[in-house]
Amino acid sequence: MSGEILLETREVSKRFGNFVALKSASIAVTAGKVIGFVGSNGAGKSTLIKVITGAHAPSSGSVHVRGKEVHKADPALMRALGVACIYQHSSLVATLSVIENVFLGREMRGRLGLVSHKAQRVQLQEIMDDFGIHVDPDVLVSTLTPVKQKEVEILKALVANADVILMDEPTAWLSLSEVSNLHTTIRKLTAANKGVVYISHVLDEVFQICDDITILRDGTMAWTGPEADIDRPKLVNLMVGEALGEASRAAVTSERRPRGTGTVKLATDKLSKQGVFHDVTFEVNAGEILCFAGLIGSRRSEVVKCLFGDDKPTSGTIISKGGVKTFGSPAEAIANGICLVPEDRHTEGLCLSHTTFENTVIPSLVEVTNRGVLMRKDMDAMCTRQITSLNILPPDPAKVVGQMSGGNQQKVLLGKWIEKDPEVLILDEPTVGVDVGAKAEIYAIIRKLRDEGAAVIVVSSDLEEVMTIADRILVFSNGEITTEFDAGEVTNDLLIHAIGGGESA
Amino acid sequence: MIMLKLQRNLADLALPIAMALLCIIFTIAEPAFLSFGNLSGILRQVALTGIMAIFMTYVIMTGGIDLSVGPVMALAGLAAYAVYYGTGLPVGFAILFGLSVGMVVGTINGFAIAAFGLPPIIVTLGMLSIVRGFALLMGGPDLHQVRDEPFYTFLGNGRILELPVSVWIFFGLAALMFSVEKRTSFGLMISSIGDNMRAVFLSGRSVTKTVCMVYVLSGMGAAVAGMLLSSQVHTASATYGEFGVELDVIAAVVLGGTSLMGGKGSVIRTVFGVLLLGVINNGLNILNVPVDQQLMVKGVIIVAALAVSEWAQRVKSGR
Numbered sequence: 001m002s003g004e005i006l007l008e009t010r011e012v013s014k015r016f017g018n019f020v021a022l023k024s025a026s027i028a029v030t031a032g033k034v035i036g037f038v039g040s041n042g043a044g045k046s047t048l049i050k051v052i053t054g055a056h057a058p059s060s061g062s063v064h065v066r067g068k069e070v071h072k073a074d075p076a077l078m079r080a081l082g083v084a085c086i087y088q089h090s091s092l093v094a095t096l097s098v099i100e101n102v103f104l105g106r107e108m109r110g111r112l113g114l115v116s117h118k119a120q121r122v123q124l125q126e127i128m129d130d131f132g133i134h135v136d137p138d139v140l141v142s143t144l145t146p147v148k149q150k151e152v153e154i155l156k157a158l159v160a161n162a163d164v165i166l167m168d169e170p171t172a173w174l175s176l177s178e179v180s181n182l183h184t185t186i187r188k189l190t191a192a193n194k195g196v197v198y199i200s201h202v203l204d205e206v207f208q209i210c211d212d213i214t215i216l217r218d219g220t221m222a223w224t225g226p227e228a229d230i231d232r233p234k235l236v237n238l239m240v241g242e243a244l245g246e247a248s249r250a251a252v253t254s255e256r257r258p259r260g261t262g263t264v265k266l267a268t269d270k271l272s273k274q275g276v277f278h279d280v281t282f283e284v285n286a287g288e289i290l291c292f293a294g295l296i297g298s299r300r301s302e303v304v305k306c307l308f309g310d311d312k313p314t315s316g317t318i319i320s321k322g323g324v325k326t327f328g329s330p331a332e333a334i335a336n337g338i339c340l341v342p343e344d345r346h347t348e349g350l351c352l353s354h355t356t357f358e359n360t361v362i363p364s365l366v367e368v369t370n371r372g373v374l375m376r377k378d379m380d381a382m383c384t385r386q387i388t389s390l391n392i393l394p395p396d397p398a399k400v401v402g403q404m405s406g407g408n409q410q411k412v413l414l415g416k417w418i419e420k421d422p423e424v425l426i427l428d429e430p431t432v433g434v435d436v437g438a439k440a441e442i443y444a445i446i447r448k449l450r451d452e453g454a455a456v457i458v459v460s461s462d463l464e465e466v467m468t469i470a471d472r473i474l475v476f477s478n479g480e481i482t483t484e485f486d487a488g489e490v491t492n493d494l495l496i497h498a499i500g501g502g503e504s505a
Numbered sequence: 506m507i508m509l510k511l512q513r514n515l516a517d518l519a520l521p522i523a524m525a526l527l528c529i530i531f532t533i534a535e536p537a538f539l540s541f542g543n544l545s546g547i548l549r550q551v552a553l554t555g556i557m558a559i560f561m562t563y564v565i566m567t568g569g570i571d572l573s574v575g576p577v578m579a580l581a582g583l584a585a586y587a588v589y590y591g592t593g594l595p596v597g598f599a600i601l602f603g604l605s606v607g608m609v610v611g612t613i614n615g616f617a618i619a620a621f622g623l624p625p626i627i628v629t630l631g632m633l634s635i636v637r638g639f640a641l642l643m644g645g646p647d648l649h650q651v652r653d654e655p656f657y658t659f660l661g662n663g664r665i666l667e668l669p670v671s672v673w674i675f676f677g678l679a680a681l682m683f684s685v686e687k688r689t690s691f692g693l694m695i696s697s698i699g700d701n702m703r704a705v706f707l708s709g710r711s712v713t714k715t716v717c718m719v720y721v722l723s724g725m726g727a728a729v730a731g732m733l734l735s736s737q738v739h740t741a742s743a744t745y746g747e748f749g750v751e752l753d754v755i756a757a758v759v760l761g762g763t764s765l766m767g768g769k770g771s772v773i774r775t776v777f778g779v780l781l782l783g784v785i786n787n788g789l790n791i792l793n794v795p796v797d798q799q800l801m802v803k804g805v806i807i808v809a810a811l812a813v814s815e816w817a818q819r820v821k822s823g824r
Contacts, residue, residue, distance in 0.1 A: 333709075334709035348701075351700035351701045353700050353769055354768075361693075362704075362705060363708040365710065366690075368690075374689060
């Protein structure tokens with residue numbers, strides 16, 4: 001029944017030792033509505049989610065499902081009560097088919113306890129018809145696009161009879177058109193009276209899809225109410241506080257410097273990799289931020305991999321420091337002053353079970369050793385310098401980076417390259433999964449590097465980000481540069497058109 | 506608060522505490538356990554496994570494994586024997602040759618793994634068979650006497666300040682490799698590679714060289730152990746370091762708390778793992794537990810100890 005409260009937390013608090021992660025949070029998930037949770041990292045979103053999914057027992061307060069209090073909740077019980085969570089990182093088994101994934105752990109049994117594929121197929125088809133979600137049941141999950149994989153996870157939740165579906169950063173790896181596909185699917189869920197919890201750092205999406213919004217800050221509920229009652233500046237202020245909110249707005253209006261000082265730091269001529277990208281010709285100057293805009297899959301990451309010696313182009317040239325270069329490995333690119341902050345900080349950027357200290361010094365090991373012996377003092381100085389200047393939290397060199405928030409991990413990753421004093425710094429999707437406050441800080445860091453004379457290339461699929469920091473924009477489509485803009489003269493619409501225009505080609 | 510702190514430190518202290526408890530139990534059951542003779546006997550027994558385990562720790566910290574240490578022991582002993590008796594060169598050359606045989610095997614392992622990206626378990630499993638075959642080819646089925654070289658015999662049987670030479674070598678190498686682990690860029694590279702090899706490569710470091718090096722060291726460690734063994738028993742034979750040696754070595758490393766997934770671990774932890782295994786073996790012998798039961802008890806203790814340390818790790822990281 002529409003309007004029915006499916007799930008409720010009443011005055012829920014959670015303490016870890018002396019640390020209060022969540023303070024008397026009361027939220028209600030209503031049938032047929034999407035509620036958005038927003039807040040910086042560490043604001044208590046994850047704790048709230050974990051209480052709702054039964055992973056954490058609340059220190060005080062209670063959780064109610066359809067008006068009945070749930071005692072001794074655990075993940076299995078909450079699932080049985082119809083609460084499902086779809087996490088940022090896929091929980092599907094890539095090597096199994098769609099139908100196998102959907103019924104994993106809840107296979108329908110026939111006689112002799114064998115899996116009844118027929119019954120499963122019938123049920124899946126019914127659900128797909130009911131909700132208008134269509135995926136081929138027999139293809140392998142690994143062959144599906146990211147948005148289709150999300151749909152499989154939704155189907156999995158529906159097969160489990162979930163009424164409340166939590167989605168944690170569901171669009172982190174999706175392109176613009178895929179986001180709108182996902183939103184269409186979410187609308188189908190609410191039309192069928194499911195309750196959806198939508199957790200995202202991307203505020204545009206929150207405003208698009210959510211009916212209600214709950215803002216969390218420092219473990220408390222800063223605001224909660226209908227989406228119509230709040231606007232963007234107010235929401236940002238409530239999320240991150242006045243000062244940072246101000247900074248994030250100032251970032252949008254700051255001065256643009258296309259072509260920087262005019263000194264070319266890195267250039268390519270008809271750089272191509274057969275079957276991947278072709279005839280990529282551009283130059284980036286000292287003192288400018290050059291954005292590679294485009295849809296996910298437009299091969300921008302593949303281009304920067306070649307610039308960094310992580311992959312080899314099949315033809316064309318890279319010109320660095322006045323000469324034609326071929327980089328056989330990242331080490332050679334780094335020796336030429338080129339550094340890359342890779343797209344996925346977990347798999348390519350950081351040693352997650354190592355500390356801030358260790359991660360910071362790895363690219364600079366030659367500088368901080370004397371005949372192979374580490375010089376503690378130099379390393380300490382290096383690490384302290386980055387922690388201070390980048391405001392890395394917690395400011396503890398011995399903190400294991402895997403336990404830090406996305407924004408701070410990204411700062412550690414930036415810091416390790418800043419120590420190399422890069423002439424060309426390439427950042428691939430530098431703020432995916434980073435909260436608004438840390439985003440503004442990262443933009444400030446990138447600008448500062450530019451002002452100090454670095455040539456900066458930012459690969460970004462986030463339109464807001466491109467509009468915020470670019471001095472000059474190259475639009476990529478299917479492995480080619482289709483358009484170039486000076487950032488001062490481009491509007492949102494113009495850019496969307498340029499990016500989308502390539503899609504049909 | 507104190508309780509919390511204690512829990513947090515438990516992960517690091519679990520092994521020493523377990524060992525202390527076992528020692529107390531064994532001492533109560535049989536006071537002779539605590540005699541100097543018995544304790545130094547334990548050290549002597551674990552020294553060879555310990556030497557190999559030190560270097561195996563490095564291998565495992567990179568996320569790899571070395572199954573070929575057993576036959577390398579045999580081959581190194583035979584190689585030293587062959588040089589000493591075959592060429593008449595001084596014993597120093599014989600030992601150097603033995604070491605280099607181990608390092609050659611390690612280099613081949615390391616090169617196949619690091620340069621071609623082959624899985625360590627397969628490469629070293631193949632090498633286990635190849636080296637054993639080669640040792641049999643060289644040494645045949647016979648035991649070769651090595652008795653008349655005083656220095657060589659001293660290495661395996663001599664004592665300095667009451668402790669066997671092999672124990673000094675074990676402790677010396679442990680101290681050396683522990684400080685390499687903590688104080689050199691090589692040490693930092695080893696654990697970082699085990700954590701995220703791709704990130705280290707993208708940071709501009711040469712991953713290949715480091716990975717190759719840990720297998721060279723492991724081969725060398727096995728050669729040291731192999732020559733000490735042939736010295737202790739006054740013979741060299743192609744059948745030494747029989748099947749199972751590598752498993753003892755790996756068990757000691759893992760018992761110490763070095764993660765088989767790579768990235769986490771330490772030589773100092775391995776030393777404790779080695780000692781704990783030694784204490785268990787010795788205590789069970791002293792208590793006259795029959796061999797069949799000993800094996801089972803040993804297995805249970807290894808798994809239980811790992812369960813405890815895993816649990817302590819979870820408490821520590823607050824999951």
